[in-house]
Amino acid sequence: MKMRQLLLALTFATTGTLAVTGLGLGLVIGQTTAAKAEGIRSGYSYATKETQGLQDDDMSNPGYLWVDTGEDLWSKAEGDAGKSCNDCHGDAAESMKKAGVSYPKYKDDIGKLQNIEQRINQCRTDNMKAKAWKWESSQLLGMTTYVRNQSRGLPVSVAVDGPAAPFFAKGEAFFNQRRGLLDMACKHCHEDNAGNKIRANVLSEGQINGFPVYRLKWGKVGSTHRRFRGCNKQVRAKPFKNGSDEYVNLELYVAWRGRGLGVETPAVRN
Amino acid sequence: MKMHRLIGAAAIVAASISLTLVANAGTVSYQIVDDGIPKSLTGTAGNAQAGRKVAYNRKTGNCLACHKAPIPEQQFHGEIGPDLKGVASRYSEAELRLRIVDSKKTNSDTIMPAFYRDTGFTRLQKKWVGKSILKAQEVEDLLAYLMTLK
Numbered sequence: 001m002k003m004r005q006l007l008l009a010l011t012f013a014t015t016g017t018l019a020v021t022g023l024g025l026g027l028v029i030g031q032t033t034a035a036k037a038e039g040i041r042s043g044y045s046y047a048t049k050e051t052q053g054l055q056d057d058d059m060s061n062p063g064y065l066w067v068d069t070g071e072d073l074w075s076k077a078e079g080d081a082g083k084s085c086n087d088c089h090g091d092a093a094e095s096m097k098k099a100g101v102s103y104p105k106y107k108d109d110i111g112k113l114q115n116i117e118q119r120i121n122q123c124r125t126d127n128m129k130a131k132a133w134k135w136e137s138s139q140l141l142g143m144t145t146y147v148r149n150q151s152r153g154l155p156v157s158v159a160v161d162g163p164a165a166p167f168f169a170k171g172e173a174f175f176n177q178r179r180g181l182l183d184m185a186c187k188h189c190h191e192d193n194a195g196n197k198i199r200a201n202v203l204s205e206g207q208i209n210g211f212p213v214y215r216l217k218w219g220k221v222g223s224t225h226r227r228f229r230g231c232n233k234q235v236r237a238k239p240f241k242n243g244s245d246e247y248v249n250l251e252l253y254v255a256w257r258g259r260g261l262g263v264e265t266p267a268v269r270n
Numbered sequence: 271m272k273m274h275r276l277i278g279a280a281a282i283v284a285a286s287i288s289l290t291l292v293a294n295a296g297t298v299s300y301q302i303v304d305d306g307i308p309k310s311l312t313g314t315a316g317n318a319q320a321g322r323k324v325a326y327n328r329k330t331g332n333c334l335a336c337h338k339a340p341i342p343e344q345q346f347h348g349e350i351g352p353d354l355k356g357v358a359s360r361y362s363e364a365e366l367r368l369r370i371v372d373s374k375k376t377n378s379d380t381i382m383p384a385f386y387r388d389t390g391f392t393r394l395q396k397k398w399v400g401k402s403i404l405k406a407q408e409v410e411d412l413l414a415y416l417m418t419l420k
Contacts, residue, residue: 180393180394180395181383181394181395182383183374184381184383193350197350199332237392237393
């Protein structure tokens with residue numbers, strides 16, 4: 001936080017005009033990323049004005065602390081190969097621009113789907129000869145947030161045909177499967193009742209275009225799978241593990257439901 | 271959807287010519303007659319005052335999560351299901367009992383949980399195995415409260 005504030009203060013002090021322009025740009029981007037796709041609504045549109053405001057302004061969006069973490073790690077060499085992400089991929093703004101819209105995707109080498117977190121860790125173990133980062137660690141969240149942030153504003157576009165089709169079908173089945181003591185499927189809240197209040201909270205469509213997302217309830221950034229686990233526990237069902245095939249398949253289906261929505265990472269939600 | 275309706279219709283036809291006996295492991299068995307459960311689950315009359323608490327208590331019935339109800343001192347009433355005000359004018363006691371016990375017996379696609387069922391769940395958390403959301407007397411208490419909402 002301190003580092004970022006200092007940096008922002010410096011930007012203001014040295015190049016006031018640039019900073020103001022930057023702020024204007026931030027607002028414009030904020031509006032663009034929150035644009036609705038036809039009949040599909042981002043969680044942004046259900047959020048309060050205050051929460052939307054936090055997301056719209058990059059300087060007040062706490063999720064940018066994780067973007068900063070990822071940016072630092074991007075050029076840090078780790079592992080026996082002595083390589084950093086930057087050594088192979090160069091400027092993330094170029095090389096990672098499409099990554100945030102297209103995952104999860106089918107990978108031939110593993111014969112199943114892979115999401116961004118898993119892609120990052122595969123790069124670490126296979127290419128960097130470094131240890132995989134733990135799920136929900138500040139490093140993996142930071143890198144995932146940084147990578148997906150490169151796609152901000154671009155429409156989500158995942159492949160669900162060809163070899164991905166059977167996994168997509170499993171994700172869809174998961175979404176419609178009742179579970180837990182409350183015996184509810186994802187679809188009962190997020191399809192049949194999106195926009196309706198459940199006690200004090202408005203149910204959203206459950207879109208994931210803003211993940212990893214800074215959740216005020218968590219006080220930090222969290223992954224899509226952490227959110228899936230939370231939902232599963234709320235209906236008193238046994239959650240799956242972060243990174244499980246079940247959640248990656250579900251992630252593909254849910255990403256597809258939000259096809260066309262602009263990537264908002266790091267979004268801010270309640 | 272058509273299939274559902276067909277099954278639903280078949281179930282109603284079946285129910286109208288015979289009684290359905292539902293017996294679960296840890297819950298008491300009950301009979302569905304037509305569109306309701308005519309007999310009390312416990313034989314002990316429900317306490318409407320206790321039932322009102324079941325309706326708003328987040329750890330028991332939490333009806334307010336989805337329904338509005340004339341419980342003004344509680345903030346935040348949900349808007350998923352119908353307003354419970356006047357519910358006793360719309361349904362008989364037997365019909366309401368079935369809707370609390372297992373709403374899916376009347377509407378297979380409903381979001382509403384079965385409040386008195388302890389089997390047939392997918393990936394149930396360990397701590398809930400063999401348990402229903404409400405105990406039999408809580409169902410009767412809640413029902414007594416709902417019956418005051420004419």
